[in-house]
Each structure stands twice: as C-alpha cells, then as structure tokens.
Amino acid sequence: MRRAITAVACAACVTSLLTACASRRRPDPYYVLVAEGLSAPTLTEPMRVIPRGFNIFQRTEACATLRPVARLETPFRTLGFRVGERFPLSALNVVAVNAADIAVRDVPLAIEAEEVSPPVVQLRSNDPDVAQGRLIPVAKGRFRIRVRTICAPQPVETVLTARVDNDTE
Numbered sequence: 001m002r003r004a005i006t007a008v009a010c011a012a013c014v015t016s017l018l019t020a021c022a023s024r025r026r027p028d029p030y031y032v033l034v035a036e037g038l039s040a041p042t043l044t045e046p047m048r049v050i051p052r053g054f055n056i057f058q059r060t061e062a063c064a065t066l067r068p069v070a071r072l073e074t075p076f077r078t079l080g081f082r083v084g085e086r087f088p089l090s091a092l093n094v095v096a097v098n099a100a101d102i103a104v105r106d107v108p109l110a111i112e113a114e115e116v117s118p119p120v121v122q123l124r125s126n127d128p129d130v131a132q133g134r135l136i137p138v139a140k141g142r143f144r145i146r147v148r149t150i151c152a153p154q155p156v157e158t159v160l161t162a163r164v165d166n167d168t169e
Contacts, residue, residue, distance in 0.1 A: 031112035031146050032123045035089050035133050038062065039096040039107040043075045047109065049090040051133030054108065062108040063151035069096045069107055072147060072158040079145070081121075081164040086134045094147045094158065108151055113162075114144040120164050137164040 037049040054062060073095045081087055089111055096107035113135060115123055120141035122129060129136045141164055148157035 029114045029144065031144075032115050033110055034113050034123065034130055034135065035111040036150065037089070037109050037111060039072070039103075039105060039109055040093050041095070041103060041105040043073065043093055043095055045093065046090050047092055047094050048106075049088075049092075049111070049133045051089070051131055059108070059150075062106070066151065066153050067096070067104050067107055068098055068154065069104060069149055069152045069156045070099045071097050072109075072149070072156055073097055074147075074158055074160060077160060079160055079162045081135075081137045081162055083137050083140060083164060083166050086129060086136050089133045089135065092145075092147070092160075096149070096152075096156075107149060110148050110150050112146045112148070114146070116141065116143050121162070137162075140164055140166050 033053065035049050035051050036053040037047050040047040050058065075093055079087075092111070094109060096104040096109075098104050113121055113123055118139060118141075120137060120139050120143045122136045122138050124130065127136075143162050143164075145160045145162055146157055147160070149155055
C-alpha cells in the first residue's frame with residue numbers, strides 16, 4: 001500500500017514538473033497569410049505575387065498540374081528592413097526545385113509573416129500596404145517570413161529571418 005502511494009505521489013510530481021516545463025517552452029510561431037504567388041524561374045528573378053491571394057479560378061488553374069517539389073531555395077536567408085520603409089513582397093526570390101535539382105517554375109506558394117508581440121511588422125487584414133503586396137515594419141526587432149507550397153503533392157517550406165532596424169542607425 002505504501003509503495004502505491006509513493007508511486008502515485010511520484011507520478012503527480014513528474015506530471016506537474018512536465019506541465020511547468022511545457023508552459024515555459026516557447027509557443028509555436030503564428031503565421032499570417034499576407035500573399036500568394038508563383039515561384040521564380042531562377043534565383044536572380046523575383047517571384048510573381050498576388051497580394052490578396054489567388055481567386056478560386058486562379059487557384060484551380062495554378063493547381064491543375066501537380067508538380068513535385070523537393071525544396072524551396074532563396075539566395076538570402078536573412079532580410080534587412082528599416083522601420084517605416086515598405087518592402088514589396090515581389091522582391092522575394094523563391095525558386096521551387098525538384099528531386100533532380102531542376103527549377104520548377106510557377107509553383108503556387110503562400111507567403112506568410114510571423115506575428116510577434118510587440119508587433120514588428122504591420123499585419124492587419126485591412127492594411128492598404130498588405131493589400132498591395134507590401135510589408136511595412138513598425139518597430140525594431142525580428143520576425144520570420146515563411147514561404148510554403150500550396151498544392152504540391154508533398155508540402156515544402158522555407159523560412160527567412162527578417163531583421164528590422166531603426167532608420168536613424
């Protein structure tokens with residue numbers, strides 16, 4: 001009987017310890033869809049961006065041919081921004097590459113920005129800059145931009161780090 005009570009007490013301690021550790025763990029990032037687009041043909045060319053996303057007809061057409069993608073490549077893993085300076089999403093260079101290391105052009109992609117607190121970039125759905133396919137940093141800090149396939153047979157993504165500095169530095 002005494003062993004059973006000790007076992008239950010140990011289990012309760014372990015459970016509370018695991019719960020405490022889990023609550024201190026950094027939560028998974030929350031990404032906001034800011035645009036959709038088509039992959040660039042090469043690393044030196046920008047991707048085509050549709051600011052508010054594909055309409056149903058564009059998405060049906062873009063996803064009509066499923067093209068396997070092994071990875072998404074970009075020439076830069078870190079982007080530099082200045083507070084108040086607009087960044088056009090069409091400046092992103094993201095190339096879809098298949099298993100044979102061949103670029104696959106016009107693969108439908110989602111472009112998402114990480115929502116951080118306090119806000120570093122403006123992500124309101126009614127923001128005119130987001131509606132035009134631009135991000136506008138509002139404070140110094142870091143956030144991430146995730147680009148992922150929309151209708152590829154296997155989902156693939158790449159994450160870029162955006163660093164925002166004050167314009168006075």
